Amino acid sequence: MPLLEVRNLTVSFPTAAGRFDAVQGLDVSVDAGEVLAIVGESGSGKSVAMLAVMGLLPAIAGVTADAMRFDGRDLLRLTARERRNLSGREIAMIFQEPVASLNPCFTVGFQIEETLREHTGLSAADRRHRAIELLTQVGIPQPEERLASFPHQMSGGQCQRVMIAIATACTPRLLIADEPTTALDVTVQKQVLDLLLRLQAENGMALVLITHDMGVVAETADRVVVQYNGRKMEDSDVLTLFENPRSPYTRALLSALPENAKGGRLSTVSSFVPSAETAG
């Protein structure tokens, strides 16, 4: 049984021009201990699907699914309270803008301990101890002193490490990372990705990596879901995806990479139209 199973998920938003389906009939499953990459360009609905799983979409969004199960529990039937308990403790999420994800008014230590207070029964001293342990784990030097730092006193890479520390505070079984390294420099990106993969392997947690960067996919994923215009185009293991992609869209996307330029020119995805009704 997969850890997370989503079947026929549709997310729609009401707009001035009528209903807009951001995700249409998406099936996705994540096994325990797996690294799944969800790839797509802007507007492909790659983030929206996972926000729906987390229950983080605004109330106006219409979310329907045949099934949305985490570890056998039906996410659609949980009460708001049960859902809150689940996300944070068993499912966690980190976002693209690490500096904006942290509250600028409170110290890093306070924000980590807040999560622990919310989800565990640890005493104040134990929480502090655990916070130091977490900062050490995500590779922040001098963690005791860093607890008293405010987010603006740290670099973007360090803020993302703190976000990861908060997300993994309760050793979740599933971590969803939405473009976690897009705002970071390549050298920092590598460190953060290495950290995520290390934690994933150590804790046996499943990792969903939402990204637009094919290079990141190649370096991290076990399995890849490619999305376009709210629909799933391909669901393959990483080798198949790069060696022998099944979907024409994936082929077009890969051929648009600068490293695959033929004769100095890049082929463009625009020549590819998956089907008439999704091309709008």
Added chain:
Amino acid sequence: MSATDDPHLGTAEQEPLGPPPISPLRENWRYFLANRGAVIGLVVIALMVLTAIFAPLIAPHDPTAQFRDALLVPPAWTDKGRPEFLLGTDALGRDILSRLIFGARYSLAIGLVVVTLALVSGILVGLVAGYFGGWIDGLIMRVMDIILAFPSLLLALVLVAIIGPGLFNAMLAIAVVLQPHFARLTRGAVMAEKHREYVTSARVAGAGTLRLMLVTILPNCLGPLIVQATLSFSNAILDAAALGFLGMGAQPPTPEWGTMLAEAREFITSAWWVVTMPGIAILVTVLAINLIGDGLRDTLDPKLKRS
């Protein structure tokens, strides 16, 4: 479509074009119409403007004509009222309705002139301060702070006392008092806009300082200024009424609403209508304009827009 002939070019046609183009003006108009309060305000002001324009045709009497046989006649719907004086007469036997109708001319003119003066001078001062920054900015903004540090009505009163009472001097004084608000707002917006890349792009394209300030930056700062202008419109009417009430604004027998209030002071207990009618006129106008201002702010602030 010559570009499509080139198979390699990858024309932009495949990229979604988005909804069919709506001009920003039309779009804003649609948002404005969705705001019921703002539309009511607009209708009231439109009626007010029509009344002011066609005052001689609408008013039943001459605003300065004194009916010696009809001093302090109460409104027509009361027991002692007379049908030819719908809202009653004042202590000199002048028809209050006619005076209010002609007074609309003054009040709207005051609003318009004051706001125009304050807006234009405030924008110029704010533009210079925001664009150049440094000591120019420091100097200008400290002067603005000094003006803002005084209670506005008191400062206007002092100015009128120096340059002499009268409607135009009162308007001038009120404009001076309102101007720093525009200057501050413009400066803030200009400072935010001047580092945007489209401004740099215009500079690289060869635009000079004056063009950058007036053609490139200023139009992008107008949103909040328009809102502030409508809100100041009602402030101007109120301040002019207050100056009139204190005898420093329009001089009798001008049928300006504030002056009418001042003249009616002694009848507050004996003849309520003489005070109440101009008061209601001021209230309704100010309320209507504030509703329009609120509506404009909601319309022009992209953050408040539903997508």
Added chain:
Amino acid sequence: MSAPATPPAAGVPVLETRGVTRDYVSGGVFGGTRTVRALKGIDLKVDRGSTLAVVGESGCGKSTLARIITMIDAPSGGELLIDGEKVDIARTGVPPDLRRKVQIVFQNPYGSLNPRQKIGDVLAEPLKLNTSLSAAERRDRAMEMLLRVGLRGQHFNRYPHMFSGGQRQRIAIARAIMVHPALLVLDEPVSALDLSVQAQILNLLQDLQDEYDLTYVFISHDLSVVRHVADEVMVMNLGEAVEYRSRDAIFAAPEHPYTRTLFAATPRIDVDRIRARVARKTAARG
């Protein structure tokens, strides 16, 4: 100063900098000032029709360098030469004929177009400011350029917010080459774009370079893009050019330790590497 009409002698680089530095002074009024040197003496030379890529991470000074080359900011020290002519904008400002020789395209296609200006006016503005063409001629040229960069005639009277990111970047490129500059500075021109749109824009830039004999200074953090577009590559770190060689040489054998770190950190799509990684993981599990 030579007449602008005569083409510069062959062999004179379109762009040359000699020991360009840039200091930022912070603090003031109370307490001492602090000087941060953002550029520590940059020497470069770019020949007509070629592309120099400047690579580095955030804060390395590459955007500061772009602004100096485009004559937006003055350097604190050193010399800037355009077509062999010395430029000193701190003292003399930017002469109009030099202004049109260097144009720039920014990274963010949403910020670089005036939201209140129609596309037609965006394209005609450089002509209005730099030439004596009539309004009708300006309109014709703008329309011609609009079609050239792959947009359509009906786009002429629309506002920027009606376009997608890629379309806006086409417009920004079109505006930059309206006055036929010799040098185009591209500051991360495709970083904000999707992969498919990135490919279209890179192709367009390549076509325009051939067609107008343009010289590019291409600023980027993306090594795969740089490898695709550059003739020469300059790697910057902390305000210094740590390595500056031809593309093939630098990608074949990076010399400076920082360049090597940068290359090693860049994710690569290589089927053999993926296979090795998957095998490693399977072994660890089994």
